[in-house]
Amino acid sequence: MVQVNVFIYDISAERLWDVEKPIPPVRVSTNLNVVAISKKPKGKLEIPFV
Secondary structure (H helix, E strand, O other), X not given: OOOXXXXXXOOOOOOOOOOOOOOOXXXXXXXXXXXXXXXXXXXXXXXXXX
């Protein structure tokens, strides 16, 4: 089984969501185009995508 972790460092929705309201759970579906694959230490891979 492949495990994928994606980290989002910044998101902007100031026009769509009131600052005082709590953020509900979000589910995002997308297609990714892999640009390259680089092997990293500890058995990890770095895979840039667009």
